[in-house]
Every structure is written in structure tokens, then in C-alpha cells.
Amino acid sequence: MSPTTRVFIARLSGIGVFDPNGDQLGRVRDAVTTMRIDRQPPRVLGLVVELQHRHRIFVPMGRVMRIEVDAVVLSSGTVNMKRFERRTHEVLVLSELLDRSVTIIDDRQQVSIVDAGMEQNRARDWVISKLAVRTAGSSRIGRRRGQLFQVAWNEVEGLAIREADQGTDTLLSMLSDLRAADVANALQDMPDKRRLEVASALDDERLADVLQELPEDDQVSLLSSLADERAADVLEAMDDDDAADLLGEMPAADQQRLLELMEPEEAEPVRRLMTYGDYTAGGLMTSEPVVMLPDATVAEALALVRNPELSPALAAQVFVVRPPQATPTGRFLGTAHLQRLLREPPSALVSGICEKDTGTLRPDAPIEEVTRHLATYNLVAVPVVDEHDRLLGAVSVDDVLDHLLPVDWRDADASRDPVGDATTDAVSRNG
Structure with a gap:
């Protein structure tokens, strides 16, 4: 691989960043520059590099030893591991x-x-x-x-003039292959105006997925900036528990207005979830787990859990109930776990293989009880039932983690420096 002399920055997006020993540190997500008042080319200050856990840092161009077709190689030394924050005078190229x-x-x-x-x-x-x-x-x-x-x-x-309405086609094409969590991370680095332009251009389903990965303050800010009708559509596309959590952070008048704009069948489970306490099984659960009736077959159950839109935790089991099938369902009969489904004949009935010995939770169960239950039975999701044994929903392990981790866990700085030796001082924007 030979170093290039001119590099187009959009082509750098997503390529690996390596230390001198060949170990990958992360991936390039953007470049930082500043506009000049004269007509001289602006200097590129550095790259925004995404490390593990979506942690983004700034790497000055002075630390870049060479740029190859499919890699950026850094010189030895330490880097500042503080989360990247765009300064007022700086411009993110992409x-x-x-x-x-x-x-x-x-x-x-x-x-x-x-x-x-x-x-x-x-x-x-x-x-x-x-x-x-x-x-x-x-x-x-x-x-x-x-x-x-x-x-x-x-x-x-015209580069020095901020546009009233900037296009998004090229940027969206770059973001299209990223996971929702990575798009959310990119939005956090953008100025408010650009963030809203990109959010407005995303379709409802994609924006809903991205919103669910943002911190609560950013969720509220972004949703509040949308027209009410669009905001209601996005809420409908969100998981009902995430929509309930988001609405719960908004003023009561905004909650009511948006719920009334939502389709009644979409708003009803969200309203129900909002009646439960934040740190209870009811407040943590989703009302849309995989639910099947007793006469469903293993083949039908496996077809349902193949849905790529299901989280791995929810796809790991199906809950068997008496009619009606929508939550709140008829009487809860038990859980059929994916591993058991894979061992049974496709024609077998799920009612014949479901288990109930791992127990259920009531919606008022505190988060400590939910955590103990999941750990005791080695579960990735637990059913939540009412006093009549009707299935209300399920709490998955990822829902619990979201509430157990610190509020700012997405922004937590990395604990150690993975680059080179530790004798070089941490670098700044000036390289």
C-alpha cells in the first residue's frame, strides 16, 4: 500500500486508524477544519476518530504519519482521550x-x-x-x-455564508450504511441547525431508531424541533417503551398534544406504559414482545423470531398466551426459548414446549427485583403479568442496562490510552 498525496475526505469515512504496530484503534468519522477570511485554502486541524463503544476523539493531523488507500497510520505517542467536542470556530467537513x-x-x-x-x-x-x-x-x-x-x-x-437551508443528500448517503447508534453519535457532534436538517431528512422509521440511541435531553430537543404531526409519526415508529420514556421527559401539555395526534391503537400502549413508575418492571417493559397462541407451531415461532427488527433479547423467546394475542393478552401460559424451539420438530405446538417455572413479575416490581430475577434464572427477558395472569409485556436485559448505567455512559471517556508509548505529552488541537 502506498501513501496518497491528495485525499478526498468523504472516502476516508469509515476506514481504519492504526498505530505504528499495526493495531487498529478505531475508524475515521470526520475531519475538522476552520474557515479563513482570505481566499487561502483552510487548514485541516485533525480527524474525528471513533474508538470502541462509539467514543469519539480528536486526533491532530500532526499525529498522522501517512494516509493509505484503506488506512490511516498514526505516529507513536499518546493522544487525548477526552470525548471530541466541536469548538465554535471549527467546521466538520463531512x-x-x-x-x-x-x-x-x-x-x-x-x-x-x-x-x-x-x-x-x-x-x-x-x-x-x-x-x-x-x-x-x-x-x-x-x-x-x-x-x-x-x-x-x-x-x-459562498463558503463563509451559512445557508438558511442546506441540502442533505450526500451526507445521508454516507450515513445510510451506519447503525442507528452510530448515526446518533454523528448527530451529537453536529451543530443544532445541521442536526435538525439531517433529522428532518430521515424517514420516520430511521429517525425513530436514531432517537432511541440518543441521550434523553437530545431526544427531547430534537423531537420538540419537529412539527407536531411529524413528531407524532416518529413516536408511532418508536418502540412503545422508548416512546413512553421520551414523552415522560416532556411537559404534560406536550405529552397530551402528541398523544392525541398519534393513531389511537399506537397511543394506547404508550399511555398505559406511562402510568408505571420509571424504575419498575412496568416502566421498563415493552408491550410488544413475541407473543403466540397455543395452537401455533414451532415453525411459525421460528419465522417470527427471524424478524431483523427484533432486538436479540426479545428474539430469544416467545411468550405463549390464551387469546387475545395483543397485550394485555389472555392468560399467560409460559415461555418457549429459542434453543428449545431449535431442538423440536417444526410441526410441534409451542404450547407443548413452553415453560413457566422461571416465573413472572408484576408491573410494580422494582428494578432491583427485575435484575435479581434475570440473574437468578439466566434470562435475557422476563414476562410481566397483571393480577389476572394476563401478559402485559416483557423486560429485556438491555432495558435494565439502560437504567443501571450512569446517565452519561454514552459520553464516558476511555479509561486508558491505546496509542503507542506513554512518554509523549497528550496532544491538543494545535498538534
Whole structure:
């Protein structure tokens, strides 16, 4: 692999970052630059690198030893492991520059930025020297609508002006392959205006998945910034327990207004979940576990748990009940675990293999009891029933973890520095 001389930053997104020994530290998620008041190319200050557990740090370009086609290699030394926080004067290249509309000076044509090329100058600083742009319409010099070409940084104007409404097509295409948790992490690094533009462009299902991965304050802020009708649609697309938790953080008037805009069949389980205490089985549970009637077969159960939208914890078992099947169901009969389902003939009935000896919980059971129950029986989910033994929902181990971990667990700094030797001082934005 040979080092490249000009690097287009969008192509760096997602590639591995390695220490001098060849050990992977993380992946590139963005680059940080600052705008200049003159027409000189802006300096690239560093890269935003995502480590394990979605922890993002800043790595100055001075620590980059070389950039290869499929890897960024750092020099030895330590890095500052504090979570990356964008400063006021800084610009995230991929999050903020992509899809910006600018004007080519020579022919006054409007184009949108789809990538930015950086290279080292004589001082060995990395600067953005080229822009890959796409035409918005035909030009007087023969360029077609949608044509992609490169221009020098100083051949365009309008970068210093913040757009009232910036496009999102290029950025969304980069985020499309990321998991919802990674998209949520990217949104946290964006300015409020850009975050709302991206959120508004996501479809309801995708935005619902992303919202569920954000801290509660960010969830409330983002949902409140949407039009009420759109906010209600997104709440409908969320898991009912997450929707209930989110609404529970909002003022009562906002709760009522959004619940009334939701479809009645979608709002009803959310209203019910909101009646339970936060740290009880009822407040933790989802009312949409995998539920089957006694005459269902093993083959039908296995088909249901193959649903990719189910979390692994909920897909690990099916709950067997008397009619009706929707929660609150008829009388709870027992649980058929996935491992047992895989050992039985496809034609066998789930009612014949379900177990009830691992017990159930009442909705008012405190989180400490839920945790002990899961640990005692080595479960990944436990059924919650009412006084009439009707299934109300299930608490999964991931629901419990979300409430046991510190509020700021997503932002927790890494405990140690995985890069090189420990003799070099921690680096700053200045490299």
C-alpha cells in the first residue's frame, strides 16, 4: 500500500486508524477544519476518530504519519482521550460542508459540494485545496445538470455564508450504511441547525431508531424541533417503551398534544406504559414482545423470531398466551426459548414446549427485583403479568442496562490510552 498525496475526505469515512504496530484503534468519522477570511485554502486541524463503544476523539493531523488507500497510520505517542467536542470556530467537513451550495466565480454557476480534497503544502500542513462539486443546472459553458467535477478552493464563493437551508443528500448517503447508534453519535457532534436538517431528512422509521440511541435531553430537543404531526409519526415508529420514556421527559401539555395526534391503537400502549413508575418492571417493559397462541407451531415461532427488527433479547423467546394475542393478552401460559424451539420438530405446538417455572413479575416490581430475577434464572427477558395472569409485556436485559448505567455512559471517556508509548505529552488541537 502506498501513501496518497491528495485525499478526498468523504472516502476516508469509515476506514481504519492504526498505530505504528499495526493495531487498529478505531475508524475515521470526520475531519475538522476552520474557515479563513482570505481566499487561502483552510487548514485541516485533525480527524474525528471513533474508538470502541462509539467514543469519539480528536486526533491532530500532526499525529498522522501517512494516509493509505484503506488506512490511516498514526505516529507513536499518546493522544487525548477526552470525548471530541466541536469548538465554535471549527467546521466538520463531512457533517457541515457536504451539500453546501456555492457559486463558481468564473461563470456564476450554482453547485453543491459532494467531497473535499486535502493535501499537504510546503509547510507540511494538510489543507483543503480541491472541492468535488455537482451542478444544480445547466451552465453557459456547457456543463450538464448533475455533472460532477473538481474545482480549486479559491474558485468558488459562498463558503463563509451559512445557508438558511442546506441540502442533505450526500451526507445521508454516507450515513445510510451506519447503525442507528452510530448515526446518533454523528448527530451529537453536529451543530443544532445541521442536526435538525439531517433529522428532518430521515424517514420516520430511521429517525425513530436514531432517537432511541440518543441521550434523553437530545431526544427531547430534537423531537420538540419537529412539527407536531411529524413528531407524532416518529413516536408511532418508536418502540412503545422508548416512546413512553421520551414523552415522560416532556411537559404534560406536550405529552397530551402528541398523544392525541398519534393513531389511537399506537397511543394506547404508550399511555398505559406511562402510568408505571420509571424504575419498575412496568416502566421498563415493552408491550410488544413475541407473543403466540397455543395452537401455533414451532415453525411459525421460528419465522417470527427471524424478524431483523427484533432486538436479540426479545428474539430469544416467545411468550405463549390464551387469546387475545395483543397485550394485555389472555392468560399467560409460559415461555418457549429459542434453543428449545431449535431442538423440536417444526410441526410441534409451542404450547407443548413452553415453560413457566422461571416465573413472572408484576408491573410494580422494582428494578432491583427485575435484575435479581434475570440473574437468578439466566434470562435475557422476563414476562410481566397483571393480577389476572394476563401478559402485559416483557423486560429485556438491555432495558435494565439502560437504567443501571450512569446517565452519561454514552459520553464516558476511555479509561486508558491505546496509542503507542506513554512518554509523549497528550496532544491538543494545535498538534
